[in-house]
Amino acid sequence: MRGLYDRCTLHDRLDTLVVALPAAARGRFEPMRAALAGCDEPRTALNWLRNSRSARLLTGLASAGRPPAHEDLDELARDAGRGEAQAVDYLRGVLVAYRVLPERDELTPRIERHLARTVKRRPEHGLLLSAYVRWSLLPPRARRANPRPAGSRDRIRWAYTRINIAGAFLIAMRGQGLSLADVTQAHVDAWLADGPSTRYEVRDFAVWAARRGHSRPLNIPHRAKKDTAGMDEDSTGSSSTSA
Structure with missing residues (x-):
């Protein structure tokens, strides 16, 4: 009986979500609604709709009376804290998976978002970091350095x-x-001797700075480990939260 109750409640929740959308946009949500409504564990889907940050974001977007777009999610993530940004990214992944949103290469927007956060914390270095990211980290250079599927975590x-x-x-x-x-x-x-080996990743910045005339040539060896474990988006040591 409990499973039947959960499934009925799940159907009601999904119907409420979809009804809030303009009629022309509801068809885009139908594959997602059908998949969640027919899932093997309705309680899991129901708990996601009730309790997760990402589902609350989706409800808020739907209640605005228009289907969510990548630009809406970009705006939500731009000034969000780490947990909220993770929820936005998770929701984007769900909407893309169910084809509510078109697939998009997330590399450039995610880099730009992280840059904005870094500059906000370190405004005195904003111009230099922004120029470095623009000329050295954004595609197509990033694609050549890591020729992997678009938007990959690595x-x-x-x-x-x-x-x-x-x-x-x-x-x-x-x-x-x-x-x-x-x-x-x-x-x-x-500085290199007084810290972790990840500091050797500054080589890319140092090479760029010397070529652009911002510094004298500085010799920094390549880091020994080939595939680095990158630092988190906000390297503050805080624990991640569920999306």
Whole structure:
């Protein structure tokens, strides 16, 4: 009996969600509604609709009276905290999987979003980091560096790592009263020796900065480990939350 109750409640929830949409948009949600309504574990789907951040975001978008678009999700994620941004990304994945939204290469928007957050925390380095990301990390260079399927987690983490490390390096040098142009090889060597091996990922930033005339040439070896485990989008040490 409990399973039947859950399934009926699930149907009611889904119907309420879809009815809030304009009539012309409801057909796009039908495959998603049908899949959730017919799933083997209706309680799991019901709990997602009731309790998850991503489902609450979907309900909010639907109640606005228009079908969600990638641009709506981009706007929600732009100023969101880490947990909320993860919920937006999860919801986007669900909507793309059920073809409510078209598939999109997420690499560029995710990099730009992370850059905006980094600059917000470190505004004194905003111009330099923005130029670095624009000319060194955004596609097509990112595609050549990591020729993997569009929007893959590895490619996104690849860019996050370099943004985080570049920001950390600039902050460390500023803490010593140094501008990037003042940094010497001795400063770099001391910084590399005093931290984890991920610091060697600053090589990409250092090469770019020297080529653009922002710094003197600095010698930073390639990191020994071929496939790096990139730093999280917000490397604050906080635990992730469910989407």
